[in-house]
Structure formats: structure tokens, C-alpha cells
Amino acid sequence: MKLKWEDKGFKSPLARAKGLGAGHDGTGHWMKQRVTSVASLPLVLWLVWSLVHLGAADYAEFTSWLARPVNAILMILFVIAVFTHAILGAQVVIEDYVHSEGFKFAKLTAMKLFYYAAAVTCIFSVLKVAFAG
Amino acid sequence: MGGWLGKTVLMGLTFTVFYHLCNGIRHLCWDMGYFFTIENAYRAGYIVIFASIVLTLLSWHLACPYMSGGK
Numbered sequence: 001m002k003l004k005w006e007d008k009g010f011k012s013p014l015a016r017a018k019g020l021g022a023g024h025d026g027t028g029h030w031m032k033q034r035v036t037s038v039a040s041l042p043l044v045l046w047l048v049w050s051l052v053h054l055g056a057a058d059y060a061e062f063t064s065w066l067a068r069p070v071n072a073i074l075m076i077l078f079v080i081a082v083f084t085h086a087i088l089g090a091q092v093v094i095e096d097y098v099h100s101e102g103f104k105f106a107k108l109t110a111m112k113l114f115y116y117a118a119a120v121t122c123i124f125s126v127l128k129v130a131f132a133g
Numbered sequence: 134m135g136g137w138l139g140k141t142v143l144m145g146l147t148f149t150v151f152y153h154l155c156n157g158i159r160h161l162c163w164d165m166g167y168f169f170t171i172e173n174a175y176r177a178g179y180i181v182i183f184a185s186i187v188l189t190l191l192s193w194h195l196a197c198p199y200m201s202g203g204k
Contacts, residue, residue: 034161034164037157037160037161038161041154041157041158044150044154045154048147048150048151048192051196052192052195052196052199053196053199054199055196055197055198055199055200056199056200
């Protein structure tokens with residue numbers, strides 16, 4: 001039996017190469033997921049290590065730690081890497097488990113908007129602590 | 134956060150972070166073609182759980198001197 005995406009009828013070789021089958025997407029998503037995971041790895045270890053040392057820090061100690069350029073930069077990188085990774089991961093869950101096309105689209109859009117809002121809030125918070133105390 | 138409830142939640146969070154991290158490394162290994170036999174896949178799975186527990190306990194052990202009396 002010939003699968004739908006194998007149909008050559010109206011497709012040029014390029015269109016077939018770009019057609020990408022039922023996933024509607026090539027290896028881009030997969031690769032992004034790997035790259036963000038590898039990027040997150042040292043950043044998570046850095047954050048856990050730092051939090052271990054900040055065990056008894058009060059608000060002033062913590063903000064002065066976060067206000068240091070190295071920490072602020074790493075924290076922003078952490079937020080970007082982890083949120084991108086989380087968006088990609090949540091996208092797969094929704095695509096796999098929400099079966100109604102309309103609801104799936106709504107859910108994916110809502111999820112991405114929410115995650116972007118959360119990420120921007122995190123980055124703004126770090127910048128505020130870094131620049132305004 | 135300093136109470137027993139907060140600490141329990143934070144400890145659980147530490148474990149989930151480390152579990153996700155270790156299992157992510159397991160998946161990256163699969164992507165590179167390692168651990169494809171059933172028994173190796175299982176073994177790596179148990180190593181992941183064990184490593185996550187060890188890393189969680191290690192983090193909290195290291196954090197202990199910095200947490201002066203549940204602030």
C-alpha cells in the first residue's frame with residue numbers, strides 16, 4: 001500500500017523532499033531540542049551549584065549575587081535555553097495527545113504565548129535586579 | 134520555604150531536575166547509538182534513577198552548612 005506522502009502525482013522532487021510526511025516538519029524541531037538540552041546542561045549544573053551556596057542567603061545577599069554580570073548573564077542564558085527547551089517539549093506533548101486539530105492549534109498557541117510571557121518576565125526580573133537593584 | 138513542607142517540595146524539585154538531566158543524557162546517548170540493546174537500555178535507566186538520587190542527596194548535603202537553622 002502506498003502511503004499518502006509517497007504520492008508523486010503532483011509533486012516535484014523538491015516538493016517531495018520538503019513535504020516531510022505526517023510530521024509536517026523535518027529534523028529542525030528534533031535538532032533544536034538536542035541543542036537546547038546540551039546548552040541547558042552546564043547552565044542547570046551552574047544554577048544548582050550556586051543555589052547550594054546561597055542556601056542561607058537573604059534577599060539582599062541574593063540580589064547582590066544576581067546583580068553580578070557573570071551571574072546575570074548566565075541566568076538569562078539559562079532562562080532562554082530552558083524555556084526554548086520547555087516550549088519544544090510541551091509542543092510534542094500537545095501534538096501527540098490533543099487529537100482535535102482546532103483545539104490543538106489553540107492549545108499550542110496559548111502554550112507558546114504563555115511560555116514567551118513567562119520567559120520575558122524572568123529576563124526582565126533579572127535585568128531589573130542587575131541594573132536597578 | 135525553610136519549613137519541612139517547603140524543604141520537601143524543594144527536595145522533590147531537585148530530584149526532578151536531576152532526573153530530567155540524567156535521563157536527557159541517556160537520550161543523547163541513544164541518539165549517538167549507544168545502549169540500544171534491551172538490557173543496556175534498562176541498565177542505563179536504573180543508573181539514571183540511582184544517579185539522580187545520589188546527586189539530589191549530594192546537593193542537599195553540600196547545601197547543609199549554608200542553611201543555618203532553617204532561615
